[in-house]
Amino acid sequence: MTTLNPQPHQPALPFRHRLSLLAGPVLALASGAAFADYTWNFPTPVTPIGRDTLSMHNQFMVIITVLFVVVFAIMIYSMIKHRKSTGARPAKFSGPTGAVQWFWTLVPFAMLLFIDFVLMGIPAFHAVVDMEDTRTKADMVLKVTGLQWKWKYEYPDSGVQFVSTLTTPREQIEGKEAKGEHYLLEVDNEVVLPVGKKVRILLTSTDVIHTWWVPQFGVKRDAIPGFLRETWVRIEEPGVYRGQCAELCGKDHGFMPVVVRAVPEPEYAAWVDKKKAEMSAAAAGGDKTWTMAELLAKGKESYEKNCAACHQPNGQGLPPAFPALAGSKIVTGPLLSPDGKLIPDSHVDRVMNGKTGTAMQAFKATLSDVDIAAIVTYERNSFGNTKGDMIQPAQIKALR
Amino acid sequence: MNTATHTLDHHGDHAHHPTGILRWLTTTNHKDIGTMYMTFALLMFFVGGAMILGVRAELFQPGLQLMKPEFFNQLIGVHALVMIFAALMPAATGFANWMIPLMIGAPDMALPRLNNWGFWLLPPAALLLTMPFVLALFGIGDGAVATGWTLYAPLSVQGGIGVDFAIFSIHILGISSIMGSINIIATILNMRAPGMTLMKMPLFCWGWLVTAVLLIITLPVLAGGVTMLLTDRHFQTHFFDAAGGGDPILFQHLFWFFGHPEVYILLLPVWGLMPHVLSTFTRKPVYGHTAQVWSFIAIGVLGLIVWAHHFLTAGLPVPALLYFMYSTMSISLPLAVLFFCWIATMWRGSMSFETPMLFALGFIVLFGIAGLTGLVLADVAADAQYHHSYFVVAHFHYALFAGGIMGVMTGVYFWLPKWTGHMYSEKLGKLHFWLTVISFNLTFMPQFFLGLAGMPRRIPDYALQFAEFNAISTVGAFALGLSQLLFAWNVWRCVKGGEKASAEVWEGTDGLEWQLSSPPPYHSWETQPVVK
Numbered sequence: 001m002t003t004l005n006p007q008p009h010q011p012a013l014p015f016r017h018r019l020s021l022l023a024g025p026v027l028a029l030a031s032g033a034a035f036a037d038y039t040w041n042f043p044t045p046v047t048p049i050g051r052d053t054l055s056m057h058n059q060f061m062v063i064i065t066v067l068f069v070v071v072f073a074i075m076i077y078s079m080i081k082h083r084k085s086t087g088a089r090p091a092k093f094s095g096p097t098g099a100v101q102w103f104w105t106l107v108p109f110a111m112l113l114f115i116d117f118v119l120m121g122i123p124a125f126h127a128v129v130d131m132e133d134t135r136t137k138a139d140m141v142l143k144v145t146g147l148q149w150k151w152k153y154e155y156p157d158s159g160v161q162f163v164s165t166l167t168t169p170r171e172q173i174e175g176k177e178a179k180g181e182h183y184l185l186e187v188d189n190e191v192v193l194p195v196g197k198k199v200r201i202l203l204t205s206t207d208v209i210h211t212w213w214v215p216q217f218g219v220k221r222d223a224i225p226g227f228l229r230e231t232w233v234r235i236e237e238p239g240v241y242r243g244q245c246a247e248l249c250g251k252d253h254g255f256m257p258v259v260v261r262a263v264p265e266p267e268y269a270a271w272v273d274k275k276k277a278e279m280s281a282a283a284a285g286g287d288k289t290w291t292m293a294e295l296l297a298k299g300k301e302s303y304e305k306n307c308a309a310c311h312q313p314n315g316q317g318l319p320p321a322f323p324a325l326a327g328s329k330i331v332t333g334p335l336l337s338p339d340g341k342l343i344p345d346s347h348v349d350r351v352m353n354g355k356t357g358t359a360m361q362a363f364k365a366t367l368s369d370v371d372i373a374a375i376v377t378y379e380r381n382s383f384g385n386t387k388g389d390m391i392q393p394a395q396i397k398a399l400r
Numbered sequence: 401m402n403t404a405t406h407t408l409d410h411h412g413d414h415a416h417h418p419t420g421i422l423r424w425l426t427t428t429n430h431k432d433i434g435t436m437y438m439t440f441a442l443l444m445f446f447v448g449g450a451m452i453l454g455v456r457a458e459l460f461q462p463g464l465q466l467m468k469p470e471f472f473n474q475l476i477g478v479h480a481l482v483m484i485f486a487a488l489m490p491a492a493t494g495f496a497n498w499m500i501p502l503m504i505g506a507p508d509m510a511l512p513r514l515n516n517w518g519f520w521l522l523p524p525a526a527l528l529l530t531m532p533f534v535l536a537l538f539g540i541g542d543g544a545v546a547t548g549w550t551l552y553a554p555l556s557v558q559g560g561i562g563v564d565f566a567i568f569s570i571h572i573l574g575i576s577s578i579m580g581s582i583n584i585i586a587t588i589l590n591m592r593a594p595g596m597t598l599m600k601m602p603l604f605c606w607g608w609l610v611t612a613v614l615l616i617i618t619l620p621v622l623a624g625g626v627t628m629l630l631t632d633r634h635f636q637t638h639f640f641d642a643a644g645g646g647d648p649i650l651f652q653h654l655f656w657f658f659g660h661p662e663v664y665i666l667l668l669p670v671w672g673l674m675p676h677v678l679s680t681f682t683r684k685p686v687y688g689h690t691a692q693v694w695s696f697i698a699i700g701v702l703g704l705i706v707w708a709h710h711f712l713t714a715g716l717p718v719p720a721l722l723y724f725m726y727s728t729m730s731i732s733l734p735l736a737v738l739f740f741c742w743i744a745t746m747w748r749g750s751m752s753f754e755t756p757m758l759f760a761l762g763f764i765v766l767f768g769i770a771g772l773t774g775l776v777l778a779d780v781a782a783d784a785q786y787h788h789s790y791f792v793v794a795h796f797h798y799a800l801f802a803g804g805i806m807g808v809m810t811g812v813y814f815w816l817p818k819w820t821g822h823m824y825s826e827k828l829g830k831l832h833f834w835l836t837v838i839s840f841n842l843t844f845m846p847q848f849f850l851g852l853a854g855m856p857r858r859i860p861d862y863a864l865q866f867a868e869f870n871a872i873s874t875v876g877a878f879a880l881g882l883s884q885l886l887f888a889w890n891v892w893r894c895v896k897g898g899e900k901a902s903a904e905v906w907e908g909t910d911g912l913e914w915q916l917s918s919p920p921p922y923h924s925w926e927t928q929p930v931v932k
Binding site for chain 2: 040041042043049052053056057060061064067068071072074075078079082083084085088089090091092093094095105108109112113116117120121124125127128129130131132172173174175179181182183184185203207208209211213215218219220221222224225226227229230242243244245246247248249250251252253254255318320321356357358359
């Protein structure tokens, strides 16, 4: 399997092909070499932990398959031999008698002890210690923040940061269009990581618990609001690796994928430079004065990406959990106080700081000044709202 | 019929109770209450089953076809709560009510009025749990609890009124279970027939004794946890909110301190009844009675100290990970004792394969798969891959459907002739068994592979590489669901009539319960039997 295509999710095999595989699942379980097919086992691992986990899993599956077969072979033998219809007479014993019987009674338990704490216990011990060793010789840090329902990534070394959201169109989900190859596993901003480097991953969340999982990395770790958790990866092969949020985190839990692109070191450095340039261009956009039309156009785009999942593209929301913005008292209320300060519980306050105890998050953590200004302006002048006012990115910047 | 038994029967039938609905509302008779528990459990089994068929229908193909993700999330959580609290637990309590007095030679349960109250708390609790579905239709609230049955904070702090309904429902169900447990412990400790020492007591009673103790230890912790959740939601406490000095993981500790023993709470009554069935249909004494008793106790104790293996990916420190891994693995030892004793009971017996025996054998094999996959799940590093995935879903359905539900069905087929005085249809029973076993495996075996391939649980839509196994699983689930209608039909027919059952019912029975007529008189043992 060393020549494997780095694409993690090959197109699905034809159904007939898979049915033919059904014939040999036990065989597939019993022989390590046959473990390659995605359908029957872990996707091909690309990190040391992932490889460890897979080989341990394979070994354990062999152990439990053997246990299963041996135990139930005895049972099935008994079911065939000791049946009333063949004239078997019942024995009367109800426990072991004599040293020999006691010996054979205790042997299986001695074997189980050995299996549990030596055969499985020792490799498991080393794997745990290795998995939790996030700090030794870490080459770089990636901070991952879970949000309902997207991921934010930060690279503290270079200051690069961005939010990564699902790009699968609504039409594909609702069955109005054919589903693409990476249906539900595609995002706008992929995480880019250098191949061969030990990446220490810090995880947290801004709202509820999420779980960051890429099956081919062999790691899965919860992102817990208010706490930092950590794990690590060292990706050994370039490629695109896809995973998903694994902890139920509300409505769109099934729609927040993780996509990681692993590239060689020089390519990674070039990507960092490109991202930095993009970020400074965006920051420059925050300093200029925008026209109403520009804000509305930008606002529509950002709204549909960040807000429409809950408040819906038409602003009608999904009450009572996700209120309508059309005709909303908050959205049609005053913009800022006369001296340009934030009014508590106003429209701008809600968008920037969220509302605790609800799914409305503090978007100042994830959106740029331009995005927030554009979204606020768009919401006040759409869905039948006709406030006619607007707010500039520079004003948002001053409010941070 | 001689005079003595005539008087006894006459007295037994001449129960001073009202008729019609009032009889059932006011009854303090252990058999009536047992029947109500069983009926309620069967009804809720179909309610919970219907919910999950909705889920499986949505998962038949990729894409969203039938429901919104919000509703999908409600169905999965309420399915679990209904199946655990309103189907499996009441079924086990129904067994206890019916069988414990018969088995230990007692006239009734020790606390008959508490018994009545314990049952009648269940229907309102089930109503509370499911009512938000109906309220949402009238525009009140946004539906039932949508957090999964685990109610993890802060998602549950964020949720709608469904969460509050679920919290109060859990409170009431908890009170009901604690009352039932107190009653069972009081009955077992005080009302055994003369000569029946604890070590001579039937294993079913032992399984329940350990269950009852576990319930009393763990349910108050769950009640406390959900109450803290309630105050976080409405009274500005911050038990589970880091911004106020709390910790979301605290909820997981509290929940699983209850949640893991709960698995054994559901399974111990079944493990208790298995030796009775195996011994009957092998016509041979139970092997290792004492060893099984100590295994029950050991599993109960170990079950209380392994809870964190339900959240090994939450970022626990290494020593805690190692402790929970090894302690979890050690449960395999007492469990292996049980498997050993079950198979040794069969060894050199004279077996016949009536429906209860088929279900018992099916239980042993399929529950074996649950146990073995549980052993690998304990391994922290491999668990990182299995956890939150369909592998876990498959694992615990092998434990709770094949272990729990099929175990309960073993008991129902085994004892139904004793309860009703009629034989059920053996033909229908066997058909039910084979359909159940085949469709069960068709449903859940593919889910192991889905999990290994990387499909997370609790998602309403999935990537294309998971499509085939999901389709197979859905077909299996509908076959499994429909097969259970046969069961209901068979039970109904048996209640209504059929071939008369003798007092012993089966050829190889042993125990006090088989000395009473089938059905037993209204008041069970008016004169205590003596056990030698």
